[in-house]
Structures are given as C-alpha cells and as structure tokens.
Amino acid sequence: MSDDIKKGLLGIVVDETEVSKVMPEINSLTYRGYAAQDLCEYCRFEEVAYLILNKDLPNSIQLKKFEKEERNDRELSKNLYEIIKNIPKKSHPMDVARTAVSVMGLEDTETSDSSPEANMRKALRIFAKTPTALAAFYRVRSGKKIIKPKKTLSFAENFFYMCFGKVPQKEIVKAFDVSLILYAEHSFNVSTFTARTITSSLSDIHGAITGAIASLKGPLHGGANEEVMHMMNKIKKPENALKWIKNALK
Numbered sequence: 001m002s003d004d005i006k007k008g009l010l011g012i013v014v015d016e017t018e019v020s021k022v023m024p025e026i027n028s029l030t031y032r033g034y035a036a037q038d039l040c041e042y043c044r045f046e047e048v049a050y051l052i053l054n055k056d057l058p059n060s061i062q063l064k065k066f067e068k069e070e071r072n073d074r075e076l077s078k079n080l081y082e083i084i085k086n087i088p089k090k091s092h093p094m095d096v097a098r099t100a101v102s103v104m105g106l107e108d109t110e111t112s113d114s115s116p117e118a119n120m121r122k123a124l125r126i127f128a129k130t131p132t133a134l135a136a137f138y139r140v141r142s143g144k145k146i147i148k149p150k151k152t153l154s155f156a157e158n159f160f161y162m163c164f165g166k167v168p169q170k171e172i173v174k175a176f177d178v179s180l181i182l183y184a185e186h187s188f189n190v191s192t193f194t195a196r197t198i199t200s201s202l203s204d205i206h207g208a209i210t211g212a213i214a215s216l217k218g219p220l221h222g223g224a225n226e227e228v229m230h231m232m233n234k235i236k237k238p239e240n241a242l243k244w245i246k247n248a249l250k
Helices: 036-042 045-054 060-072 078-086 093-107 116-141 155-164 170-183 190-199 205-216 223-235 238-249
Strands: 020-023 028-031
Touching: 028 036, 028 045, 036 045, 036 170, 045 060, 045 116, 045 155, 045 170, 060 116, 078 093, 078 116, 093 116, 093 205, 116 155, 116 205, 155 170, 190 205, 223 238
Parallel strands: none
Antiparallel strands: 020 028
C-alpha cells in the first residue's frame, strides 16, 4: 500500500458528467450540449429543467405534461406548513430548504422505492415543492400570511406570487427565469459530489438532496453569492469599491 496520501481532491478525477460542461476559457456553459446563452434567450426554466432530467428539450406535448405534473405537486402537507411556521425566523433560507426536503422524504409514499422511475417522480416533487417551502418561510419570517401556490402560473411567476401576492412585469419574470436557468446545473461541483457520495451507498434521493443543500450553503460554494451580496451592501457606491478592496486585501 502506498504511503503517498493525497489530501483533498484537487486534481483528482473522480468521474465525468454529460449533464453540463463549464468552459471558462471560452466563456461557455452547456447543458446537455445546448449553449446556456441560447437556453436563456429561447427557453423558460421549466423547459431547461426537463432537458436536464430527460436529456433533451421537450416537444409541446411533453412540456405540457411536465408542467401539469409540476404544478400539481407544488402544494405542501399541512404538517410541513406547521413545521415551517415554527422554524426560528432568523434561520438561513438554505437551512429551511434542507429541513423541508428532509421532511418531504419522511412524507413521500415512495421513499423506499429507489427505482429510476420512482426517483424521477420524487425529483419532480422536490423540484415543485421546494419553492413553496421557501416562499412560505419568507412570508412567516415577514409576519405575513402564507400564500398557497397557484396552478395557473409558471414556475417563476408562482414563486413571485407566493412571496409577494402578485406577479411582476414580464421583464422581471424573464430575468428571474434566466437566473434560474443559469443556476440550474454547474457540472460536477461539490454539492453534486456530495449527492453522488450519499447515493453511492444506495441511500434515498431525499437524503442525497438534503446533503447536497447543506454542502451548497457553504461560502466556498453556493454561499459565495451571498457573500458578494453582503460585500456590495457594504460598498454601497461605485466610488467606494477601490477603497473597500484595498482594505480587504490588507
């Protein structure tokens, strides 16, 4: 046995993915071979979600079926709503998402079925319910009444509606749709690796997603965006940027 211990995974190839490819050298990102720029311009988030799950973009019939299933799965159980109401209001939204998905796993009637078909159904339920849980927590934290999901609205429109009670202008919805698309898939990152590690023991999909969310929260991963937001709030004005950076580098 070799005494050469490789700490960490820097430079170690664990596996490969065909879902997406990040190519920073040419400023390009592809999902299933489709350029992210084209997907942002011509597709809604639901179409891209279908693409990632099913390996190709949907035709009109497939999209209609996918949207119907997603919209029918948005509602949370009474139990989960009560749990969200009792979560400390200062809790981090990522912790709320993690907790909500864990509870979904306890409630899902197919939890013990890890067949590809069941996992696809469970993935869609997680996809549909997580925004509802986050919006419900936002309302509770703000001291407002929870707004239930509306089946007549798109994924992006419904999230705005559940948070604020109304759907904003089309330009804002489109901007949010684009943001969702760009965050949908980023190759074999640390949260994906975490999920893969969990499923390698044949654990269930809810456990894998719960672990992945915990990993995503970290400031060296998804939490980095939150740190940027805090940084921008501290800088406040463009003319303060250089001074702030110099102080940060000291």
